[in-house]
Amino acid sequence: MRQASPRRGQTTLQLNFWLVLAVAALIVFGLLALRDQPGGTGKQLPSLELVALDDASRTVTLEDLQDRVTVINLWSTNCGPCNLVLPHIAELGKKYGAREDFQLLALSQRIGMAQADLDELRIDTQAHLEATGLPIEPYADPDGTSILSLWDLLGDPVVPLTVVIDQ
16 A cells, blocks of 8 residues: 655645635635625615606605616716716616616705705706706705715715616
8 A cells, every 4th residue: 555655745735725725815805895895785775755856746755766777866066076977877867768667866966955945956956957958857855864865875975976776
């Protein structure tokens, strides 16, 4: 019977060490990748109550998003980065807007907007959209709870903010 040489045993031990180290590295990097996913990935939006700025009788709630992929874009007329993103959002709406399973909600807002400021927001938003020629249906969050809900979910209050909600 042939005995394994000490060198062969040492080589097997080294190979096992590197294999265990590689598996451990994959696990660590996998966990880090999961940690770095956007804050709201896989979470459900707790509430949504929006009104169309061009017709306050039209509202959107979470129930209205059923069976649709919904893109919510939070923007402001006086936000430079928002104005860079908005044409792309309008293009997205133009491309997919006719589909039954798609909805674009361009949420115009102002930080700290009071209920009384809704008319001012409507006028400012309409003037901005007319000046830029962007074919967007603007919405508002009159009491601010939907915006706070988005920020709580994502963990960082920023604008512009674009969120995709799946079916």
